[in-house]
Amino acid sequence: MRRSADGLTEKGADGKPFAPSSRPLAAFATLAVALLFGLALCRPAPQPVSPRAPAILEPAAETFLDDLEQRTFRWFWDLADPATGLVPDRAPTPSFSSVAAVGFGLTAYTIGAERGWVTREEAAGRAAATLRFLLDAPQGDLAKGETGYHGLYYHFLDMKTGRRFKTIELSTIDTALLAAGVLSCQSYFVRDDALEARIRADADLLYRRIEWDWAQPRPPGIAMGWTPEEGYHSWNWRGYDESMILFILALGSPTHPVAPAAWEEFVRTYRWGTFEGQTYVNFSPLFGHQYSHVWIDFRGIRDRPMREKGIDYFENSRRATYAHRAYAVENPSGWRGYGPDVWGLTACDGPVDAELSIGGRLRTFHTYWPRGVSLIYVNDDGTIAPTAAAGSTPFAPEIVLPALLEMKRRWGDQILNRYGFVDAFNPTLTDPGVSVQHGRIAAGVGWFDGDQLGIDQGPIVAMIENYRSELVWRTLRNNPYIVRGLRRAGFTGGWLERSAN
Numbered sequence: 001m002r003r004s005a006d007g008l009t010e011k012g013a014d015g016k017p018f019a020p021s022s023r024p025l026a027a028f029a030t031l032a033v034a035l036l037f038g039l040a041l042c043r044p045a046p047q048p049v050s051p052r053a054p055a056i057l058e059p060a061a062e063t064f065l066d067d068l069e070q071r072t073f074r075w076f077w078d079l080a081d082p083a084t085g086l087v088p089d090r091a092p093t094p095s096f097s098s099v100a101a102v103g104f105g106l107t108a109y110t111i112g113a114e115r116g117w118v119t120r121e122e123a124a125g126r127a128a129a130t131l132r133f134l135l136d137a138p139q140g141d142l143a144k145g146e147t148g149y150h151g152l153y154y155h156f157l158d159m160k161t162g163r164r165f166k167t168i169e170l171s172t173i174d175t176a177l178l179a180a181g182v183l184s185c186q187s188y189f190v191r192d193d194a195l196e197a198r199i200r201a202d203a204d205l206l207y208r209r210i211e212w213d214w215a216q217p218r219p220p221g222i223a224m225g226w227t228p229e230e231g232y233h234s235w236n237w238r239g240y241d242e243s244m245i246l247f248i249l250a251l252g253s254p255t256h257p258v259a260p261a262a263w264e265e266f267v268r269t270y271r272w273g274t275f276e277g278q279t280y281v282n283f284s285p286l287f288g289h290q291y292s293h294v295w296i297d298f299r300g301i302r303d304r305p306m307r308e309k310g311i312d313y314f315e316n317s318r319r320a321t322y323a324h325r326a327y328a329v330e331n332p333s334g335w336r337g338y339g340p341d342v343w344g345l346t347a348c349d350g351p352v353d354a355e356l357s358i359g360g361r362l363r364t365f366h367t368y369w370p371r372g373v374s375l376i377y378v379n380d381d382g383t384i385a386p387t388a389a390a391g392s393t394p395f396a397p398e399i400v401l402p403a404l405l406e407m408k409r410r411w412g413d414q415i416l417n418r419y420g421f422v423d424a425f426n427p428t429l430t431d432p433g434v435s436v437q438h439g440r441i442a443a444g445v446g447w448f449d450g451d452q453l454g455i456d457q458g459p460i461v462a463m464i465e466n467y468r469s470e471l472v473w474r475t476l477r478n479n480p481y482i483v484r485g486l487r488r489a490g491f492t493g494g495w496l497e498r499s500a501n
Contacts, residue, residue: 057468061401065464066115068390068404068420072461073112075419075452076105077126084162085130090423090451093438096156096165100174103181104458106130107294107472110188111465124195127185131202134178137162143228151210151256153178155225169225169233172215176246177455180295182206183249184472187479207481212250212258220261222250238269240281242291244313252485263489267305273375276326278319281305284372284379285346286324287459289317290391294462296482297473300494307492318395320374324388325399327373335382337427337446340399341406344388345371345380348424348456351436351447358428365429367437382428383447386421391459394467414448422449423456 057065080087086097087105106127113123137147147162148154152175156165186203189196215223221236222243237243247266250258271282283289292298298313306312328343347370355364364381371379389403407415415425422439427446434441439450465471476482480501487496 062468064401064405065393065468069111069461069464069468070115070117071418072420072457072464073108073115073117075457076101076108076454076461077112077118078419080105080126080130081159084133084160085126086133086157086159086162087454088159089156089455090453091419093451095159097159097162098156098174098454099153099171100155100177101454101458102130102134103174103178104294104454104462106178106181107184108458108461110184110475111461111471113188114469114471115465121195124189124199127189128195128199128202131182131185131199131206133162135202135206141228143167148175149226149228150214151175151206152215152226167227167229169227171225172212172222172237173224173243173246175210176243176249177291179207179210179249180245183479183481184295184475187475207249208253208255210249210253211256212253213256216258216262220259220265222246222258222262222266237266239266240270240283241288244292245295248292248296248482248485248489250485251488252481252483254481254484257488260488260490263303267303270305271376272309275373275375276323276330278323278326280311280316280319280323282374282376283320284374284376285370286320286344286372286388286392287346287455288372289320289395290459290463293317293394294459294466295472295476296486297466297470297477297495301486301491301496302493303490312494314395317392321392321396322399324373325403333380333382335380335428336430337382337384337410341403342384342410342427343403344384344386344392345373346385346388346391346456347371348383348385348387349438349449349451349453350381350383350424351426351429351439351441352434353437354434356429356431356434363428365426381426383424383426385424385456386415387423387456387460390421391463393463397467411445411448414442414445419452420457420460421452423451423453424449 076087079091087101089095089098089101109123109127112118113120139148140146141149145163147157149170152170154164154168155171155174156168157163158165182203186200189199217223217232218236224233224235224237226232247263273282275282300312302312324345325343328338329340331338350366350369352365353367355362366381369379371383373380386407389400393400415422425446425448429441429447430444432441432443436447439448441447462472466473477495483499483501
């Protein structure tokens with residue numbers, strides 16, 4: 001589940017633990033690029049799209065995305081622990097490792113190799129070392145000194161030892177995000193040499209030993225987590241959210257699978273409805289519409305609920321993206337800076353937990369918080385997360401690219417550094433006298449985070465790459481476990497029908 005950096009569980013609007021995950025340039029956009037994409041803003045929302053060829057971009061846009069993607073990749077490459085391969089939850093603030101961020105990192109290494117930002121041999125070496133550390137790390141039911149149990153992993157781990165951080169939970173969703181990265185490496189590193197053969201073998205061992213069926217104290221559902229102190233969490237995963245990837249991986253397991261009934265249990269709680277002019281399966285933070293799509297190409301394949309609605313999950317996420325932009329344009333709470341090119345709410349860092357008087361009006365701000373908007377709830381304190389837009393690049397590039405360019409143009413070095421976008425910013429909070437948890441307030445300009453979060457960096461690099469080349473999607477369309485999981489969930493159509501797996 002998504003957590004704040006101190007390991008405490010975030011709660012949703014209903015008071016239940018908030019589902020999911022572990023939680024996270026100088027302005028160089030030219031006027032020509034801005035005009036190129038700005039024209040798209042006057043167009044009505046496009047109709048549902050079908051699978052397309054990889055993007056062919058104008059040179060300036062290609063340069064922009066390549067630079068952003070490479071900077072974001074470097075966050076994983078530079079900051080992973082050289083001995084364990086573990087990726088920090090956040091940086092530069094010292095932190096524990098997030099196993100979900102490790103999964104995003106493993107996927108990022110395949111992208112770096114493909115783009116030539118590192119050599120294939122370097123990427124393979126990093127992936128191999130990370131997988132071997134995870135396989136060798138201790139698993140057991142002790143409260144201290146373990147990395148996981150029953151093949152699953154604790155949500156947060158000590159960066160140096162890899163052991164459980166404090167009393168954090170054994171997490172099903174964070175294990176799933178890790179496993180997705182593991183399978184990315186298994187399906188990407190396919191050359192006939194000893195190092196890549198070892199990657200494939202270790203990835204297989206790691207995935208096969210995950211006992212998904214053990215995490216079902218209330219079958220057919222899947223529990224959110226477990227701790228040695230209290231046992232299973234009281235809540236199962238319920239749709240719709242980022243845990244689609246968890247169910248697909250659990251269904252696809254050849255050793256410890258859950259039954260197809262688990263998927264039906266998940267989807268029966270979907271909330272279909274119209275929000276901000278878009279009709280879709282609702283979930284408030286944008287990360288829930290993005291995470292599973294990092295690894296699975298949902299274009300043209302449908303399960304029972306999507307067949308009944310006549311769309312696919314890719315289109316569902318496109319509509320959610322447009323709904324978020326429309327909300328920012330409407331800006332019902334009157335936050336500073338919102339508009340057609342400044343939008344995107346998701347779980348992310350924030351400036352402070354406080355109620356402050358801003359322009360004679362009391363405003364409530366939060367630190368890490370499940371920001372988002374939909375029929376389910378609206379959590380909005382004026383804090384924008386660039387990953388919310390960037391993670392939707394494949395769904396709606398015609399509104400995402402202008403937004404990313406405008407954020408760079410307007411805030412420049414305040415929002416961008418050597419590793420890409422900072423996690424979040426808030427243009428409403430402009431008084432430098434306010435004490436903030438992370439980052440700084442620029443007088444008269446706004447609050448800007450000082451950190452990047454692994455689980456927010458991951459969707460930026462992977463989804464930009466999927467938009468540009470479809471690399472991660474193409475790689476995992478060949479993974480037999482992904483294919484098996486989708487089929488057992490009842491998905492049909494599109495590339496799935498043509499798969500040899």
